[in-house]
Amino acid sequence: METVYLAGGCLWGVQAFIKTLPGVVETEAGRANGTTDSLDGKYDGYAECVKTTFDSSIVTMKDLMKYLFEIIDPYSVNRQGEDVGEKYRAGVYSTDPRHLEVSRTFINSRSDAKQIAVEVLPLTNYIRSADEHQDRLERCPDDYCHIPKTLLEKYKQ
Numbered sequence: 470m471e472t473v474y475l476a477g478g479c480l481w482g483v484q485a486f487i488k489t490l491p492g493v494v495e496t497e498a499g500r501a502n503g504t505t506d507s508l509d510g511k512y513d514g515y516a517e518c519v520k521t522t523f524d525s526s527i528v529t530m531k532d533l534m535k536y537l538f539e540i541i542d543p544y545s546v547n548r549q550g551e552d553v554g555e556k557y558r559a560g561v562y563s564t565d566p567r568h569l570e571v572s573r574t575f576i577n578s579r580s581d582a583k584q585i586a587v588e589v590l591p592l593t594n595y596i597r598s599a600d601e602h603q604d605r606l607e608r609c610p611d612d613y614c615h616i617p618k619t620l621l622e623k624y625k626q
Contacts, residue, residue, distance in 0.1 A: 470494060471525050473533065474501045474562040474592055476518040477516050477541040478549025481605040482614035482621065484519045486540050486550025488604075488622040494508070496521055498598040498605070502561045502590060516588070520595065530571040539623075540616045543585045550615025560588030562595075 477483045480498045488496045496519050503515030523533065541549055541559045549557050561572040572589045576582055606614060606621070614621070 476516040476560040482515040482616035562592040
């Protein structure tokens with residue numbers, strides 16, 4: 470099993486989408502690459518993200534990048550849908566340099582690479598989100614989500 474941290478705006482929708490993907494064995498809502506040791510109401514540089522544990526014999530890192538790009542506006546800086554702010558930036562974070570290399574190659578191979586605003590950085594720290602944010606859209610399906618319902622259900626089995 471491998472783990473990567475994917476950010477694509479509000480983590481509720483990102484988690485709801487990612488957990489439906491083939492080869493994804495576990496997800497956890499959290500925050501990546503901030504400057505504090507806790508989430509005391511301030512985000513201090515954190516990106517909302519989903520800790521994604523996956524079986525690379527079923528889904529590759531390149532596949533995960535393709536999936537991520539289905540649910541984000543890759544040109545948007547610090548915004549996805551109606552959610553605005555640094556914590557809603559899109560990004561890929563990992564402690565595995567291979568994940569970062571694949572992500573950069575994926576972006577650089579696109580004809581629009583110079584316009585893409587998706588961060589690809591080593592994971593410097595991670596904080597799990599509170600229980601109320603875990604699998605939020607399962608419990609509160611009518612909450613706002615920037616990802617269209619058709620995409621949230623596209624890969625459900």
